[in-house]
Amino acid sequence: MNRSLMQNKGLSQAFVQLDMPDAEVYYAPVFFTKQESDVYFEQLQQSINWQQEEIRMFGKQLPLPRLTAWYGDKGYTYSGLYNAPQPWLPVLLQLKERVEQASGHTYNSVLLNYYRSGQDSMGWHSDDEKELGRKPGIASLSFGGERTFAFRHRFRKEIKAVKITLQHGSLLLMQGPTQHFWQHQIPKTSRTTEPRINLTFRNVVA
Ligand SMILES: O=C(O)CCC(=O)C(=O)O
Numbered sequence: 001m002n003r004s005l006m007q008n009k010g011l012s013q014a015f016v017q018l019d020m021p022d023a024e025v026y027y028a029p030v031f032f033t034k035q036e037s038d039v040y041f042e043q044l045q046q047s048i049n050w051q052q053e054e055i056r057m058f059g060k061q062l063p064l065p066r067l068t069a070w071y072g073d074k075g076y077t078y079s080g081l082y083n084a085p086q087p088w089l090p091v092l093l094q095l096k097e098r099v100e101q102a103s104g105h106t107y108n109s110v111l112l113n114y115y116r117s118g119q120d121s122m123g124w125h126s127d128d129e130k131e132l133g134r135k136p137g138i139a140s141l142s143f144g145g146e147r148t149f150a151f152r153h154r155f156r157k158e159i160k161a162v163k164i165t166l167q168h169g170s171l172l173l174m175q176g177p178t179q180h181f182w183q184h185q186i187p188k189t190s191r192t193t194e195p196r197i198n199l200t201f202r203n204v205v206a
Pocket residue numbers: 111113122127140149166184185186198200
């Protein structure tokens with residue numbers, strides 16, 4: 001993949017910008033050291049109130065193919081589900097602060113995803129809910145097993161999909177018009193993968 005080095009906008013050299021038109025996506029593969037990342041994975045696995053939610057689809061109740069949790073100051077509707085906020089945990093506030101410093105955005109909520117195996121996944125979507133405002137900044141941390149993260153343009157079919165492997169301890173930033181023009185997903189994989197924890201920090205405005 002073609003990536004250009006970030007030099008401006010106050011983001012550190014640890015970030016590369018993904019080569020995507022109509023988007024602003026930055027990736028720091030080593031945002032945390034391996035040692036820090038191992039500790040965060042353990043802490044989050046144990047302290048988060050992981051739930052298997054169900055969504056209504058085609059008139060049926062279907063379990064989401066991953067575990068989720070929502071923490072922060074405000075509730076949020078996601079995939080047609082209202083998520084009541086749970087109060088911040090110290091480990092989440094610590095991570096929020098690190099991510100805010102690095103990204104230059106502030107966040108009041110975090111959605112956590114737990115992918116138990118390669119059979120857990122997240123389908124194509126954009127994080128374009130009204131509650132997030134018009135050009136939302138979303139900061140996504142990954143701990144545990146590596147998974148492929150794919151982007152596809154919503155309107156220009158001639159633009160190739162972009163794929164990136166999200167590493168243990170990495171940070172992905174999506175901002176500007178990204179959610180308006182692109183969708184993303186975590187596809188299932190038949191490769192054996194370790195469990196993965198993802199945190200997406202968001203700012204709910206409504
Ligand atoms: O697990 C990931 O990296 C993606 C999570 C995501 O797209 C979301 O929570 O909206």
